[in-house]
Amino acid sequence: MAPTLVSAAVGALLAAALLGHAFDRRGVAVVVAAAVFPSLDAAASLVVPGATNALLHAVWAPVLVGGLLYWDTVRRPAGASTLRDRFGRRGVRVAWVALASFVVAGIGSALFAGEGAALLYPLEDARYVVRGRLVFSTREGVVQTFLALGAEGPGVLPLERAGGAVADPVASWINPDGRPGLDPGAAREFRFVDGGWQLVIVAAAAATLAVRFRRRGGGGRGGESAATDGEVSR
Structure with missing residues (x-):
């Protein structure tokens, strides 16, 4: 599983890009919490076999x-949400x-x-991973393996089986062997980042939030000053 810090950083970038008028500390906190929430299935694996990358990574919750x-905010009559x-x-x-x-x-x-991720857990035990590439070749032009519409292969997305949720459990810092039961003496390793590209994402998220909050704060003070000036002039 990807480090929790990286998931939080991606969530922070989504918050900065999509929250719009709802961008504030509380809104960002909710979005980042949603990003790291699936990682909690690692704790559930102490009791539930194969829960890591399965219990909260399946498609059913979203x-x-x-x-x-959709029903509450779109389909219900106006004023009934x-x-x-x-x-x-x-x-x-x-x-x-x-x-x-x-x-x-x-x-x-x-x-x-x-x-x-075991997308269909518990109906199916298999974990799936998407692997592909997008390159530009001077001989072949643009080459991508993510979409395979109308071609022989794994389908629209190159989903590959990455093992079984129960048979091949995913290790985590909470549960190093991924199997039920708590072993206090087991060696645990909390991963912050696993590579340079992940460090770039974390740094980009921190910088983006800092700039957004700085601009929002400055804009807010400016708006308040303008309103105050207008009231004084009247």
Whole structure:
């Protein structure tokens, strides 16, 4: 599984890019929490066999939550949305971005750059990972292996089996062997980043949030000053 810090960084970038008018400390915190939430299935693996990259990485939770959000915020009559009535337009925006963060940063970090995710757990035990490449060749032009529409191969996405959730459990710092049971004496290693590209993502997320909060704070003070000046002049 991808380091939790990297998932949080991807969630922070999504928050900075998508929150819009809902961008503030609380909104960012919710989106980042959604990004790291799937990693908690590593703790569940102490009790549930094969839970890591499976229990909270399956498609069922985002499909259910997405369906409820769509029904409440889109399909219900105007003025009947529970989420909008309680938290306003800001709450709706934060909820949708948090769902995107859960899928992209939480599940995607394992599906595209990790040991894989058991997308259909517990109906299917297999973990899947997407591997592909996108290159430009002076002889062959653009070459990509992510989409295989109408061609022989693994299908639309190059999903490969990365083992079974129960038969080949994923190790984590909480549960080093990935199997039920707590071993206090086991060697544990908390990974912050696993490579240079992950460090770049973390640094980019930190810089982006710093700039966004600085600009938002400056804009807010400027707006307050302008309003005060207007009141004085009147």
